[in-house]
Amino acid sequence: MEAERADAVVWRNRALTLFDRVSVPVAVCDVYGSVVLANPAMAAECGTTPGRLKGRDVLELFRPQEATQVKRIAEALRMRRRSRYQVSVRWRAPGGAERYGELTADPVSDSTDQTPALLVMLWVHGERTARPEPEPAPVTEVEGRVLALLAGGTTTDRAARELGLSKDGVTYHLRRLSARWGAANRTELVARAYALGVLAPGVWPPEARSARPGPE
Secondary structure: OHHHHHHHHHHHHHHHHHHHHOOOOEEEEOOOOEEEEEOHHHHHHOOOOHHHHOOOEHHHHOEEOOHHHHHHHHHHHHOOOOOOEEEEEEEEOOOOOEEEEEEEEEEEOOOOOOOOEEEEEEEEEEEEOOOOOOOOOOOOHHHHHHHHHHHOOOOHHHHHHHHOOOHHHHHHHHHHHHHHHOOOOHHHHHHHHHHOOOEOOOOOOOOEOOOOOOOO
């Protein structure tokens, strides 16, 4: 019995050494997808170390592209079916590029009666380089405030009151912006302000991101 235990320890150590040296990203997860063990290649794809991956949900690290794939795998595991499962995934690489590929999961256990663990391997198919965020188009402080108020649905009269301008003054700024960007109406003007990075995305009430000094 002692000899068998010693042999088991030796083979376990050899397996762990091989696991760490494999260039393919590999992890062992429990049946719920929580990482139990990860090799350095898998950790490198997440920009961290193997120890920091322990307990993380593998499907949060690598986003599935089809929810139905995950549901089918979960159902198959509940029924103790043993076969290889594939999930198409995307993830953000440490350098900022978006990568895409496939996770394969193989149920593994010492016996058919045990709840299996999952041997997960990541296959990288390609990547899309992140585009740098464009610099906002130059606008004056007043132009930025006019655009922000317009994007929030403020009328010309109210914008004039809030900015301390006349109604004609607000209209002047809107006409100058429309001519500069080739906008046919106010809706298109607001759309162009967001597209050009002048108005901050995902912010309410709307606000200008930056402004340059200049004549009003």
